[in-house]
Amino acid sequence: xxxxxxxxxxxxxxxxxxxxxxxxxxxxxxxxxxxxxxxxxxxxxxxxxxxxxxxxxxxxxxxxxxxxxxxxxxxxxxxxxxxxxxxxxxxxxxxxxxxxxxxxxxxxxxxxxxxxxxxxxxxxxxxxxxxxxxxxxxxxxxxxxxxxxxxxxxxx
Ligand SMILES: Nc1ncnc2c1ncn2[C@@H]1O[C@H](COP(=O)(O)OP(=O)(O)O)[C@@H](O)[C@H]1O
Ligand SMILES: [Mg+2]
Numbered sequence: 001x002x003x004x005x006x007x008x009x010x011x012x013x014x015x016x017x018x019x020x021x022x023x024x025x026x027x028x029x030x031x032x033x034x035x036x037x038x039x040x041x042x043x044x045x046x047x048x049x050x051x052x053x054x055x056x057x058x059x060x061x062x063x064x065x066x067x068x069x070x071x072x073x074x075x076x077x078x079x080x081x082x083x084x085x086x087x088x089x090x091x092x093x094x095x096x097x098x099x100x101x102x103x104x105x106x107x108x109x110x111x112x113x114x115x116x117x118x119x120x121x122x123x124x125x126x127x128x129x130x131x132x133x134x135x136x137x138x139x140x141x142x143x144x145x146x147x148x149x150x151x152x153x154x155x156x
Contacts, residue, residue: 005127005134006153014040014126014133018047021122024150028074028102029143030118032110035126040133041108044124045078052076052104061108065093076104081112090116122147 008014021031031048033041046058053071061067061080069076077098084090090113099105099118110117121144125136137153139145 003136003138004153005129005136007129008040008126008133008135010132011040011043014043014135015047017135018044019051020151021147022048022051022104024147025104025121027143028104029122029147030099030105030120031107031122031124032117032120033106033108033124033126034110036128039126039128040135041126042080044126045106045108048104048106049076049078066095066098068098074102074104075100076106079105079107079113081107081109084109084112087113087116120144 008017025031033044035041042060049058049069053073054069054076055071056069058078059067061078062082065079065081065083067078069078081090095113095116107113107117107120110120119140121139121141123138123140127134137148139148
């Protein structure tokens with residue numbers, strides 16, 4: 001993925017980045033979270049959802065595929081498609097329902113849902129960088145460009 005890589009020096013830096021994105025993503029957003037196992041995708045989701053107002057524990061949806069959240073500002077869904085082998089499985093679980101306007105949707109392993117998932121607003125890619133991580137962001141909609149402008153990152 002192109003775009004400038006930003007260093008995330010430790011777990012807290014990933015949580016802080018997620019909080020900035022959440023503050024900027026007013027009115028809902030679809031965000032893809034790419035990267036290998038351990039790259040920090042679930043950490044980002046935790047920081048993002050807690051910033052939106054989720055007070056419960058954010059657990060990895062590795063086994064459940066999706067964890068839905070309801071909170072005072074609206075609703076969110078956190079997907080992990082690692083175990084999906086056929087994107088058609090996503091239609092069976094009624095994936096469309098989670099993408100209502102105004103909702104926040106985070107998707108780990110979006111490449112497993114190709115042709116079924118809607119285009120995201122933001123496409124984030126996390127990479128191991130020694131003990132640290134880095135992240136690259138690409139906006140794929142006007143809403144996504146708005147988020148990157150608000151956090152003062154370059155939009156492609
Ligand atoms: N920026 C970072 N630097 C170093 N470690 C990090 C960073 N962000 C997250 N981690 C750590 O990486 C580990 C795996 O993170 P996780 O979010 O579960 O990855 P993924 O969901 O991509 O598999 C966790 O122990 C987390 O604390
Ligand atoms: Mg994960």
